[in-house]
Amino acid sequence: ASFVTEVLAHSGSLEKEDLGTRISRLTRRVEEIKGEVCNMISKKYSEFLPTMQSAQALVTQVDTLSNDIDQLKSRIETEVCRDLHISTVEFTNLKQRLERDSVVLNLLKQLQEFSSAIEEYNSALAEKKYIPAARLLEEAQECLKLLKSKKCFDLKMLKSLSMELTVQKQNILYHLGEDWQKLVVWKFPPSKDTSSLESCLQTELHLCTEQPEKEMTPLPSISSVLLAFSILGELPTKLKSFGQMLLKYILKPLVTCPSLHAVIERQPNSVSICFQSLATDSEHPPPPEAFAKIQLVLEVLQKQLLDLPLDADLEIGKVPEIVLAEMLGEVIWEDLSDCLIRNCLVYSIPTNSSKLQQYEEIIQSTEEFEKSLKEMRFLKGDTTDLLKYARNINSHFANKKCQDVIVAARHLMTSEIHNTVKIGPDCEETLPDLPSPDADHRLQVQVCKVQFTDAGNLEPETSLDPRSFSLPTCRISEAVKKLMELAYQTLLEATTSSDQCAVQLFYSVRNIFHLFHDVVPTYHKENLQKLPQLAAIHHNNCMYIAHHLLTLGHQFRSRLTPILCDGTTTFVDLVPGFRRLGTECFLAQMRTQKGELLERLSSARSFANMDDEENYSAASKAVRQVLHQLKRLGIVWQDVLPVNIYCKAMGTLLNTVIAEMIGRITALEDISTEDGDRLYSLCKTVMDEGPQVFAPLSDENKNKKYQEEVPVYVSKWMPFKELMIMLQASLQEIGDRWADGKGPLATAFPSSEVKALIRALFQNTERRAAALAKIK
């Protein structure tokens, strides 16, 4: 309707005109659509439906077919798979069987190889063809090894097989050993002792080089034996034992005995090494000689024994290259070089630095020796033990020198003290001539002198005794003098030595003195305590050494190596120690003597009641004993101690005796006239004989001087004299000696003691009282 209204609205009059046309057009149109719909309907029902029906029928058919396929498939799967598994298992079994069979076959083959190898070996061995035999045995061993590697094999059989192999191996080794012994024959001395020359002379070594024709069973050559050993792996042990024998019986004797020489005897079919003795005076062979001897022996060995097998071996070319010489060298070299160093090179080290230059020859010969050993392939390229040792000569020299010095010093220290020599300013000094100080030094001194004389005479009018600084005459041990000479000589040596050596030598000398400090008092301890003479000599020894130590460093200062010239080249620091060592020893001896003197005096029963015959004889015996002891000391110290020390020592001891007697007598409370007389006679004995113990010099006539000087050395001498005077004096005389405190009695005793003595000596009288009153 809207469409119509629209059309009516828009068309107006025009559309009215066309209405007819339009209706006709519309009618046509309807007709067309009518046809089309008819067409459509007929198409649908007559064409489509039958097709549809056939398609459905086909679907049903396909369904059944696929069902069939499924069924078939499942049937195939179940049935075919089962069959496949069974066949696979079967196949595997078959395969295993095959494998086992092949293994067995293999084993059997190995066994067969083994057996044939053993068989062949046996025949080879019978013919003494050692090399093939050894190879076969090795093959057999290889087989056995293979067999063993198969675990599944019967163990029992393996065991017996390996046993067989071992037996065969031992067998061949035995045969080889037998032949080796026939080829290399040692002849030893009957005695076990290898050190003696005679036994060495009986040692021989024979090496068979060719087949002895006459023999029934020809010997194989050394080379084949050695190669067989090598194949069997026994070569190192064999060579080792051979090397050790070689060392023990041939090389070492050659090095240690200078008179022993190796002799090489060449016979048609053998070479032998034996010894001969040539007289020689040297204790140790010079290195070049020892080198030559060893080289000779080794050359023979190299040619006859060690060189041969290689060529034959190389042709076969299966065994890795072994240099027999090298192997033997490895075995013996360490010991040999050690032996050479210790028995030969050590002794060739010079004891004197001046011979150090000549040592160059030895270094050279050592170098050549090592070189030739290398050429013979005994030594590997880098071994230079000997040369290194020889090149290190300076240090060896220093070590040896120092060791020698210390050993010599110690020997001197432990030798007897009582072998003495007299020393002193008058005695000939046997110390080595010391080179004079530097020329420059002397020049300076001269210049100074000239200047002084120009400036006028400044020299003091009274000069010191030229011997003011000398050691007083006394006796010292010969050994100590030698010790000092040794020190000087060693230092002299140091002045011409290399730096290192000089330092070592210098400190060796210091060590000598340190050693003395420790060794002598310990080693001689008992004698030094027991024997006063030894104590005195030891005292002198120490003072002598200290005396030299004062200047020793200074004397060498300018001539030692600059390293040492930093102010440490001194011995002065040792001086106080040595003086103490001497004085301590001697003072200990003095204390001992003093103790003995006092003990003897103690048997004098305090010098009381001398009128009793027994007391008097005890006292007089004690006094005689004491004087005897002093006299004995005076004799053993005579000519030994320096005079001043002698007098001081004897004076001190005599003073001890006198002081003890004074003390005892002044303590007495009552002295009868007879007591006084007897005490006086005892004192008189001491007074008369005491000075006689002073005999410092062996010339008896010269000792009077020292006997007169007794009051100087015995401080109680004057008091003792006063005491003696008092024992016999009258009151008047005592008074005079006292002299108002200005007489000698007053210097000798305090007034209280004098008064006590007067009371002991005199009856209580008025005169005594008067006399006492004067003593204030």
Added chain:
Amino acid sequence: MDEDVLTTLKILIIGESGVGKSSLLLRFTDDTFDPELAATIGVDFKVKTISVDGNKAKLAIWDTAGQERFRTLTPSYYRGAQGVILVYDVTRRDTFVKLDNWLNELETYCTRNDIVNMLVGNKIDKENREVDRNEGLKFARKHSMLFIEASAKTCDGVQCAFEELVEKIIQTPGLWESENQNKGVKLSPREESHGGGACGGYC
């Protein structure tokens, strides 16, 4: 006889070895002379009482050893000495030259400074004189010493030497009086100053 003795005086005889110290003493005390007298060992001691101007004095005379080797002993003898006789030999100049040393020793060891010294030139009986009398006199004056030349052999001057020495000591009151008073009693300040004055007078 001791009762009337005024005082005891300590006299020391010193000098070089062999100048005649012991001979002088022996001549003085015993009036003897021994030309072969041995050298003194250590020290010798004699007592003699002497009368000077009516005063009796007891002399304790110490005769020391001149030899160098006994020199270590002498210092102790100097203690308390009031007079010293210093002897030299007029025939040996060296003994005169050494007098300085002796004076030095004296000064070192003497315990008091007012001690009286007497220089004696001995052996004037001998002909080979080396030291002139004037030289001795000059030396003595220089060192404020009494001086005399003597001969122990001929007895010349010996007695005189001792007497003059004692006289001088006695004239020096502090020298012996103070000592006497020293024993037991304390010195009063007045007496001390008196002693100082005496010393001044002597010098």
